[in-house]
Amino acid sequence: MSELVSVALTVNGTRRQARCEPRKLLADFLREDLGLTGTHVGCEHGVCGACTIHFNGEAVRSCIMLAVQADGADLQTIEGLAENGTFHPLQQAFHENHGLQCGFCTPGMLMVALEFLRLNPQPTEPEIREAISAVLCRCTGYRDIVRSIAAAAKIMNKNNREATA
Amino acid sequence: MNESADISGKKPFIGAAMLRREDRRLLLGQGQYVGDLELPRMAHAVFVRSPVAHARIRSVDLTRAIAAPRVVYALSGIELARLLPTIPDHQVSLPGKWRSAVKHQILNPQQALLAGDKVRHVGEAFAVVIAESRYAAEDAAALVEADFEVLPAVVDPERALKAGSPIVHDQFKTNLIAELSAGKGDCEKALRTAPRRLQRRFYHHRYAALPIECRGVVSEYDARTQSITIWSSTQVVHWVRREVAATLGMPEARVRCIAPDVGGGFGIKGHVYPEDLLVPFLARKIGRPVKWIEDRHEHLMCSCHSRDQIHDVAVGFDDDGRILAFHDRFLTDIGAFNPIGSGVMYNTIAHLAGPYRIDNFFAEAKVVTTNKVPNAPYRGAGRPEAALATERTMDLIASTLGMEPAEVRRRNMIRADEMPYNVGIVYRDGEPIVYDSGDYPAALEKALGAVGGLDAFRQRQAAARGQGRYLGIGLGCYTEGTGAGPFEGARVRIEPSGKIYVAGGSCPQGQGMETIFSQIMADTWQVDPDDIVITLADTSAIPIGFGTVASRSTVTLSAAIHHASERLREKAFAIAANMMECGIQDLELRHGKVGVIGVPNMEVTLGAVARAAAPGWDHRRPVGVEAGLEETYYWEPPTVTWSYAVHAVIVDVDIGTGAVKLDRYAVAHDCGVVINPMLVEGQIIGGTVQGVGGGLLEGFVYDSEGQLLTGSLMDYLAPTASDVPDIALVHLQSPTSLNPLGVKGLGEGGAIAPPVAIANAVCDALAAFGAELNSTPVLPEQVVRIAHQGVLRSSGVVS
Numbered sequence: 001m002s003e004l005v006s007v008a009l010t011v012n013g014t015r016r017q018a019r020c021e022p023r024k025l026l027a028d029f030l031r032e033d034l035g036l037t038g039t040h041v042g043c044e045h046g047v048c049g050a051c052t053i054h055f056n057g058e059a060v061r062s063c064i065m066l067a068v069q070a071d072g073a074d075l076q077t078i079e080g081l082a083e084n085g086t087f088h089p090l091q092q093a094f095h096e097n098h099g100l101q102c103g104f105c106t107p108g109m110l111m112v113a114l115e116f117l118r119l120n121p122q123p124t125e126p127e128i129r130e131a132i133s134a135v136l137c138r139c140t141g142y143r144d145i146v147r148s149i150a151a152a153a154k155i156m157n158k159n160n161r162e163a164t165a
Numbered sequence: 166m167n168e169s170a171d172i173s174g175k176k177p178f179i180g181a182a183m184l185r186r187e188d189r190r191l192l193l194g195q196g197q198y199v200g201d202l203e204l205p206r207m208a209h210a211v212f213v214r215s216p217v218a219h220a221r222i223r224s225v226d227l228t229r230a231i232a233a234p235r236v237v238y239a240l241s242g243i244e245l246a247r248l249l250p251t252i253p254d255h256q257v258s259l260p261g262k263w264r265s266a267v268k269h270q271i272l273n274p275q276q277a278l279l280a281g282d283k284v285r286h287v288g289e290a291f292a293v294v295i296a297e298s299r300y301a302a303e304d305a306a307a308l309v310e311a312d313f314e315v316l317p318a319v320v321d322p323e324r325a326l327k328a329g330s331p332i333v334h335d336q337f338k339t340n341l342i343a344e345l346s347a348g349k350g351d352c353e354k355a356l357r358t359a360p361r362r363l364q365r366r367f368y369h370h371r372y373a374a375l376p377i378e379c380r381g382v383v384s385e386y387d388a389r390t391q392s393i394t395i396w397s398s399t400q401v402v403h404w405v406r407r408e409v410a411a412t413l414g415m416p417e418a419r420v421r422c423i424a425p426d427v428g429g430g431f432g433i434k435g436h437v438y439p440e441d442l443l444v445p446f447l448a449r450k451i452g453r454p455v456k457w458i459e460d461r462h463e464h465l466m467c468s469c470h471s472r473d474q475i476h477d478v479a480v481g482f483d484d485d486g487r488i489l490a491f492h493d494r495f496l497t498d499i500g501a502f503n504p505i506g507s508g509v510m511y512n513t514i515a516h517l518a519g520p521y522r523i524d525n526f527f528a529e530a531k532v533v534t535t536n537k538v539p540n541a542p543y544r545g546a547g548r549p550e551a552a553l554a555t556e557r558t559m560d561l562i563a564s565t566l567g568m569e570p571a572e573v574r575r576r577n578m579i580r581a582d583e584m585p586y587n588v589g590i591v592y593r594d595g596e597p598i599v600y601d602s603g604d605y606p607a608a609l610e611k612a613l614g615a616v617g618g619l620d621a622f623r624q625r626q627a628a629a630r631g632q633g634r635y636l637g638i639g640l641g642c643y644t645e646g647t648g649a650g651p652f653e654g655a656r657v658r659i660e661p662s663g664k665i666y667v668a669g670g671s672c673p674q675g676q677g678m679e680t681i682f683s684q685i686m687a688d689t690w691q692v693d694p695d696d697i698v699i700t701l702a703d704t705s706a707i708p709i710g711f712g713t714v715a716s717r718s719t720v721t722l723s724a725a726i727h728h729a730s731e732r733l734r735e736k737a738f739a740i741a742a743n744m745m746e747c748g749i750q751d752l753e754l755r756h757g758k759v760g761v762i763g764v765p766n767m768e769v770t771l772g773a774v775a776r777a778a779a780p781g782w783d784h785r786r787p788v789g790v791e792a793g794l795e796e797t798y799y800w801e802p803p804t805v806t807w808s809y810a811v812h813a814v815i816v817d818v819d820i821g822t823g824a825v826k827l828d829r830y831a832v833a834h835d836c837g838v839v840i841n842p843m844l845v846e847g848q849i850i851g852g853t854v855q856g857v858g859g860g861l862l863e864g865f866v867y868d869s870e871g872q873l874l875t876g877s878l879m880d881y882l883a884p885t886a887s888d889v890p891d892i893a894l895v896h897l898q899s900p901t902s903l904n905p906l907g908v909k910g911l912g913e914g915g916a917i918a919p920p921v922a923i924a925n926a927v928c929d930a931l932a933a934f935g936a937e938l939n940s941t942p943v944l945p946e947q948v949v950r951i952a953h954q955g956v957l958r959s960s961g962v963v964s
Contacts, residue, residue, distance in 0.1 A: 021300065037201035038194020040428070042377045043461040047878035050377055078194035091192040095184060098843050101851065102675025103191030104198065104378040104428025126887075133885035136878070138377050138429050139675045140847060141854030141915075142886040 007071045011036065012080025020067050027051045029067035030077060038078035038107050042136070049135030052108035053077045059115040059134075078107035081114070089155040090114055090148075099148030101139030108135045113149045121157055125150065178684040178694060179906070182843035185680045186694070187673075196426040199381035199398045204454040207383075208237045210447060211302035212440070212457070213292035213309045214467065215284035218320070218536035218871025219331065220313035222282060225292055233305035235297040238451050241309075242279030242291045249412065249446060251275050259507065260651070262595025269507065272342040274334040274534065276502045278412075278439040278446070284313070285333055285501035286536050287873050288466030290439065295447060295455060318871035322475070322498040322533040333501055333534040342499065343532035345507055347514050349589035350525035355490035359481025363565060367557055368940035369550040369920065371473035371498070372863040374543040374855075375883055376674070378428020379459040380468055382440050384448040392419035393445050398427050400435040400672050401712030406704045408437045409445050420445075424702035430674035431855070432543040432913075433468050435714040436504045465876050470865055471543030473498040474513065476554040481525075486566050486573040490525040493517060493554055497530060500537040507532075509540070511593050512547030518588055519555045520605035520644050520809055521577040526589065536871040542714065544855060544916040552643045556921040557939055560639075560928060570640055570925065571609065571619055578605045578642075594650050596804035602899035603809050608833040609642065612811040615831030615893040622815060630933075635820055636828065637930025641812040641918030646805035647836075647910025648720025648903075655725035656707045657686075657733050658795035661779065663757055663772030664698050665690055667726060670710020671718040672702035676912065677844045678718060684840055685723050685906070689730045690771070691754040709799060716808070716910030719840060721800060727905040729798035737774050737794060743787040744769050744777055806901040808909040810834035812853070812918035816926040820952035823945025825861060825927055832918075833895035837909035842896070845911060850892050852915020858884040859916070860923035864942055 008017040011034060018033040025044075030036045030053070039062060042050035046064035053062045054076040081088045087095065090110055100106045109132060116123070116131040123131070128149050129142070137145060190196050225241035240248075280291040292309050296302035317331045324330055325340040333340055356362060383396040393415065399405055402422040410417045427434065440457055448455040459468065474497050481490035497510050510530035517528050559577070563570040579586045581604040588598035613619050616638070626636045656668040667686055671678055678701055683694040690697075700706040711721070734754070741759035742749045745767060753762050760768030769777075777785035780792035815828040832849055839845050862882040866874040875881040900907030920941040927943050928936050936951045 023300070031201070032203075035203075036194075037197070040198070040378070041200065042379075042428075043878050045461065045877055045879070048377060048461075082193055085193075087192065094192055095188045098185070098847050100188060100191055100675075101677070101847060102376070102378070102429045103187070103196050103426065104376070106191055107194055110192070129886040133887045136377060136883050136885065138375055138431070138855065138883065139851045141850035141852075141892070142889060143850050143891065144847060146886060 005068055007067050009070050009072060010074045012076055022066070022068050024067045025063055026065040026067045026070050027062040030062060036077050036079055040104050040107055042104065048105070049112065050105045050108040052111045052135065054111060054115065059112050078110060081110060089159065090152040093152035093155065094148040097148040097151055098144040099140065105135055105137045109137065109145060113152070117149070117153055117156060121153060123153060178687045179840050181684065181841065183680060183684055183694065183841055185677045186683060187677060187679050191426070198378055198426045198428055199383055199396050200458045202383045202396055202456065204383065204385055207454040207456050208295045208297060208451065209299040209302050210293055210295050210444060210455050210457040211299060211306045212290040212463070213294065213306045214463065215280070215287055215289045215291060217284065217313060217315050218287050218318035219316040220284050221316060222280065222284060222291060223312040223314055226310040227292065229308040229310065230294050230305040233301070233308055235301040236294060236305045237297065238295040238447070239305070240279070240293050242277055242281035245279045246277065246281040249278065251277050260595040263591060263593060266591040266595055267345060267347050267511070269345045270343065271507060272337050273506065274342065274502055276439060278443045286538050287871060288463065288538060289501065290467070293443065293447065295451060318536040320535060320867055320869055320871050322496055322535055325533050325535055333536060340534045341531060342503060342534050343507060343510065344530065345510055345514065346527070346529035347590045348527035352490050352492050352525040352527035355525035356479055356481040356492055359489045360483050361565065362479065362481050363561055364479045365558070365561060365939055367476040367478060367554045369472045369474050369553045370941050371470050371865045372859050373468070373470045373865070374431035374433035376429030376431060376433060379461060379464040380434060380438065380440065381458040382444040383454065383456045384445040385454040386449040386452065388452065390419065392421070393449060395422045395441065395445050396425055397422060397441050398434055399424050399441065400430045400674060400714055401437070402672055402702050402704050403670060403710040404437055404712060405441050408442055412442045413446060413449065422704045424672045427674040430713070432471070432546060432714060434674070435542055435712070461878060462876055465881060466538060466873050469504060469541035470500065470538045471540055472550055473540055474550040476550070478554050478558055480558050480562065482562050484566065486562055486568055486576050488521060488523050488577050491517070491523050493528045495530055497532050498535050498537065498540065499532050500535060500539040502539040503532065504539055504541045508593065509542055509547040513551045515590065515592050515598060515646065516548045516551040516644065517555055519552065520579055520642050522579050537867060544852060544913045546715065546913065548643060548645060548913070548917045549856065549859065549920055552641055552917050553921045553941065556641050556925060560925045569619065571613060574609055574640065574642060575606060578609065580606060592646055592805055594804055598646070600644060600807045601901045601903055603807065603835055604897060604899065605642070605809060608809060608811040608835065608897055611895040611897070612813040612831050612833040615833065615895050616813045616815050616829040635818040635930040637816050637818065637926040637928065639814050639816065639922045639924065639926025639929060641922030641925065643917045644807050644809045645716065645914050645917065647716040647808050648802055648806050649715045649717050650802045651711070652799045652801045653711050653717070653721035653725050654707050654709050654797065654799045655722060655729045656795065656797040657726065657729040659733065659737065659771050659775040661772055661776045663770055664696050665692060665771070666698045668700045668706035669722045669725065670707055670712060671722045672713045674713070676718070676848065677841065681719060681840050681844065682722065682726065685726055689727065692757045696757060707797065716912040716914065720806065720904055720908050720910050721802060723906050723908060724802065724904040725798050725800035728800055729796045732798065733794065733796040736790065736796070737771065739790050740778050740786050741769050741774050744774070744785050803903055806837065806903045806909045808834070808836050808911055808914055810914055810918065812922040814922045814926045816923065816930055818927055818930040818948055820948060823948035825923065825943060825948065827857065827890040830890050831893040831895065832915065833897060834911070834914060835897040835899050835909070836911035837898065837900045838907040839896070839898065840908065846894055848911055849894060849915045852913060853892055853919055854884055854889050856916040856919025857889055857923070859942060860920035861942055862888065
């Protein structure tokens with residue numbers, strides 16, 4: 001075991017600081033040291049995508065990053081998606097379109113979809129399928145996830161139009 | 166929105182696509198899985214697992230591990246054997262009727278919680294280290310030194326049966342640990358006298374459930390009450406409780422098992438694993454909570470694999486394609502242990518006949534131990550293997566006779582007017598297999614229609630061939646016994662608040678059971694689903710339970726809920742009649758109240774009835790009615806109810822790269838009365854995509870020394886969203902009379918047919934080359950080999 005180091009960062013808009021081993025994985029740091037267990041760990045080798053979070057606005061796999069790499073960073077996790085308990089349109093769309101079953105891949109799926117819709121607000125179905133190939137889901141067979149993301153895109157575009165009108 | 170039910174009583178909740186109650190916590194990141202549990206003073210366990218397939222353990226040295234920083238405790242299997250006797254026989258017991266009806270011989274190798282004498286597969290644990298953190302425990306686990314006498318590995322199940330083979334379990338002096346057979350008619354004679362005969366070998370390869378959440382166990386011992394709590398990512402909490410109580414020598418009343426949110430199961434979490442027992446043992450031993458979370462690498466090399474059967478089929482038929490005799494001897498590579506005994510193998514036997522009329526039938530299973538991960542049920546559990554043998558055979562009969570594969574099926578399928586149809590052998594519960602309801606030929610036509618129709622496809626196929634493209638169509642038909650016994654339990658209680666509480670022995674892993682059972686309860690009690698409070702997967706909520714395996718929970722728990730509610734309604738009415746001074750026969754349920762029929766304002770709330778039922782002064786029960794408003798009912802199904810489906814797939818095969826693209830996919834299925842169509846579709850599509858993974862991508866590969874070559878998700882390929890097509894669904898509804906709601910199970914169904922449907926479709930696409938793909942998965946290299954080397958008959962065991 002080596003000396004503990006301090007990691008200070010912003011998570012979901014809140015400044016957080018904790019001490020951990022330099023080798024500690026970012027996913028474990030979020031879950032164990034910050035108590036944010038909404039980020040799930042499915043493979044610990046960067047394939048399944050369940051642990052996906054946003055790191056300075058970009059979707060990353062937190063199981064293959066070190067916590068120390070996040071020192072000074074601005075992170076968003078699943079816990080930061082809803083506002084005051086009100087679903088984000090993406091969460092609402094997953095609820096209405098049965099976009100989840102066991103819920104284990106769901107946080108990663110939502111974080112991937114969130115970034116994807118920001119980069120591509122009006123995606124085609126093949127584009128959605130390609131984007132979420134970054135996350136494995138074993139329950140849904142993906143159909144209802146694809147439908148959820150397509151539905152969310154419509155709502156989010158409508159909300160954006162109304163906001164800019 | 167999918168909300169289509171209301172509580173006015175006009176629209177029932179059963180049949181409505183009600184949105185899920187489970188979603189909110191899961192979407193907010195507030196679900197709680199075993200890995201999320203954090204208890205004061207909790208220590209972390211890491212297992213030390215065998216790097217070799219087969220070795221005698223000479224000694225294990227824990228000295229350096231125990232001396233490592235922050236280590237709390239370490240234990241080897243050699244020491245454990247002294248501290249704790251080997252676990253008792255924990256296989257599912259076989260019903261007496263089955264034992265007398267089915268010829269069988271079964272040896273049961275029992276697995277030590279930690280290997281002490283030999284390690285029998287790569288990944289078998291032989292020591293455990295507990296430390297203050299998982300990181301520290303992993304560091305220390307790397308310091309455990311073991312002296313192994315490496316033995317030759319048993320890898321090929323056929324060689325395992327030959328004289329001179331190394332033996333996995335020395336005490337048996339053989340690797341053949343079980344034989345089962347069943348039949349009807351005179352199969353040998355019918356085969357001999359049939360105008361046409363065909364013999365083939367089929368191999369269904371080894372793959373696994375692969376839930377995205379691996380397994381995990383947390384346990385805490387309470388010295389004051391001498392009780393223990395286990396949180397396990399399991400499908401069978403009551404089974405875990407029973408085994409923990411037996412292993413630790415504790416009363417069941419002092420053992421509680423909870424499955425919190427579970428991140429997928431699909432059968433792989435459907436039995437008790439050594440870790441389920443060892444973690445509680447360790448928690449009691451060190452007097453601190455212990456947590457073990459399986460990592461993905463461990464999952465692939467120690468959580469059970471499935472399938473892995475070699476079938477030798479002989480079929481006799483006539484010139485019209487009618488089957489006269491079906492004879493199958495098959496061999497299951499069970500790996501190092503056999504956690505649930507005859508279950509998978511007998512499932513295969515019971516499902517081989519499928520939707521077809523077969524007068525002369527014989528099937529025999531041999532179960533062989535090898536130095537691989539144990540083989541246990543995974544979604545389908547023996548049925549995909551049966552479907553491969555039967556459905557490839559149907560296509561081979563068709564190609565022998567120059568007929569359409571669909572036509573051969575039409576001629577052999579049991580018709581709707583023949584229902585109920587007695588198949589002629591018994592099911593796993595020992596009861597005769599009787600297909601209770603359904604229309605198999607209709608499902609076949611509907612599935613073909615949903616991929617565009619057979620004639621239209623043949624034209625499209627010919628046109629594509631003219632352009633150098635290879636399209637093919639494949640079918641996979643199956644029947645599935647669902648809702649298996651022996652029982653499930655429900656406890657229903659009306660609270661003074663008017664809320665209705667229900668507890669059941671089922672254990673969900675994403676099926677949406679909190680939603681399904683609140684719909685059923687809402688209709689049963691004429692209340693809003695929000696008034697239903699549900700507890701599942703917790704042994705403290707109901708004393709006896711079975712759990713969620715074998716497509717059973719909607720069937721068995723709905724019936725238990727129905728009967729418990731019937732009894733409770735009678736009691737509530739007796740008390741309400743006393744309260745309102747009227748006759749019981751004049752009462753009805755109405756929106757959370759009990760009212761007098763025809764008198765709108767004469768009613769009492771269910772909460773008031775519960776208060777009147779409570780023990781104590783001023784209760785308002787009539788004489789002879791006991792206090793309380795709660796009933797528990799254990800429903801024992803008469804036998805299984807039969808679901809079925811037809812899968813039809815069109816493939817587009819690239820003979821240059823070997824890629825198989827799924828062009829269209831359709832499923833026509835029947836699960837009786839549908840509780841929630843949205844969830845039904847989710848189950849079928851999810852299952853079908855798992856089957857597509859098995860048909861094209863997934864597979865465990867071992868080398869000749871028993872080393873697992875597919876130990877990460879970079880080698881073991883699961884389907885992604887880009888790998889699967891949109892799947893067309895056609896729903897048929899043939900209610901069953903075997904349970905009160907007329908429901909049939911469907912959790913497993915989707916996964917049964919895709920591997921064989923895909924194999925049949927690729928054979929059809931490559932018919933010009935005389936291709937026979939008689940093994941799964943269908944791999945690009947096989948396609949390329951067929952196209953470049955001509956005829957290929959794949960049936961070899963890939964190892």
